[in-house]
Amino acid sequence: MPAAAPTLALIGAGRMGTALARGWLKAKTKRQIVIIEPRPSEEVQGWAAEGRILLNPPALAATTMVLAVKPQQFAAIAESARAYVGPKTLIVSIMAGVRIAQISRRLDTSRIVRSMPNTPGSIGKGITVFAAAPGLAAADLNAAEALLTPLGEVHGPVDENLMSAVTALSGSGPAYLFLLAEVMAEAGEAEGLPRALAQQLARRTVEGAAALMAASGEDPEALRRAVTSPGGTTQAALDILMDTGGMPRLMRDALRAAAARDRQLSKEAD
Numbered sequence: 001m002p003a004a005a006p007t008l009a010l011i012g013a014g015r016m017g018t019a020l021a022r023g024w025l026k027a028k029t030k031r032q033i034v035i036i037e038p039r040p041s042e043e044v045q046g047w048a049a050e051g052r053i054l055l056n057p058p059a060l061a062a063t064t065m066v067l068a069v070k071p072q073q074f075a076a077i078a079e080s081a082r083a084y085v086g087p088k089t090l091i092v093s094i095m096a097g098v099r100i101a102q103i104s105r106r107l108d109t110s111r112i113v114r115s116m117p118n119t120p121g122s123i124g125k126g127i128t129v130f131a132a133a134p135g136l137a138a139a140d141l142n143a144a145e146a147l148l149t150p151l152g153e154v155h156g157p158v159d160e161n162l163m164s165a166v167t168a169l170s171g172s173g174p175a176y177l178f179l180l181a182e183v184m185a186e187a188g189e190a191e192g193l194p195r196a197l198a199q200q201l202a203r204r205t206v207e208g209a210a211a212l213m214a215a216s217g218e219d220p221e222a223l224r225r226a227v228t229s230p231g232g233t234t235q236a237a238l239d240i241l242m243d244t245g246g247m248p249r250l251m252r253d254a255l256r257a258a259a260a261r262d263r264q265l266s267k268e269a270d
């Protein structure tokens with residue numbers, strides 16, 4: 001039975017689903033948010049207690065349904081998710097590796113947008129790329145974009161074949177930056193800094209450099225060159241980081257592994 005207000009049903013409120021819902025609530029969406037989650041966190045239960053969302057209501061045909069379960073869980077939950085899919089429901093998946101055709105087959109609809117957001121979306125600083133099923137109307141693409149916009153920038157529709165590389169770069173990318181802060185702190189500690197100071201310096205350096213890049217609008221390469229005096233300390237470090245086998249090579253291998261894992265998840269979702 002269709003609900004009166006546009007209903008946004010989120011299936012799976014884990015790390016990413018919760019980040020999305022946080023973004024929607026922060027943006028004060030006018031849609032009724034419905035969350036389907038067998039083990040809701042305290043945060044999600046709090047939203048339900050405050051009347052900001054509906055938690056695990058009986059089946060209804062959602063205006064939009066966001067699939068945010070693990071790719072490996074999708075096959076198992078598809079049958080119950082169908083209870084929320086009506087003929088007009090627009091499906092927006094954020095699952096890595098699950099292709100539009102696979103979602104279409106399991107949910108028996110062709111109204112599907114496959115997207116890849118990232119976790120800075122929870123504070124409106126994310127970036128999302130999406131691919132769309134052929135035949136979706138411009139209004140559907142606009143609706144998907146509006147849903148994703150509270151999370152930050154949105155790009156799409158792109159060819160679905162690009163989604164593995166997108167996942168490897170921006171979907172998984174925030175973790176690479178957190179790792180950078182971690183290993184910089186460890187290296188600072190190894191150079192004799194107290195642990196707490198090393199962690200604070202690494203953290204603020206990553207935050208400050210990202211903020212500077214955002215504020216200046218300059219290319220990262222130009223910013224790097226501007227802080228690298230020939231023969232100086234930064235140059236000495238970059239000679240190591242940019243050497244053969246250094247960061248360019250490591251990042252290339254890392255993204256290739258992430259993209260390969262995405263393609264593997266596609267096979268497992270069949």
Ligand SMILES: NC(=O)c1ccc[n+]([C@@H]2O[C@H](COP(=O)([O-])OP(=O)(O)OC[C@H]3O[C@@H](n4cnc5c(N)ncnc54)[C@H](OP(=O)(O)O)[C@@H]3O)[C@@H](O)[C@H]2O)c1
Pocket residue numbers: 011012013014015016017036037038039068069070071073077080094095096097116117118119171172
């Ligand atoms: N993490 C990221 O940065 C990121 C970025 C972009 C996209 N993604 C994609 O986002 C999706 C979710 O990732 P995640 O890291 O948020 O995983 P996660 O934390 O494991 O979230 C999945 C959630 O779905 C729940 N769930 C399981 N069965 C369900 C059912 N029948 N109905 C409703 N909910 C159910 C899980 O509950 P249980 O824990 O009880 O199983 C869990 O809370 C993945 O497909 C991933 O590819 C993640």
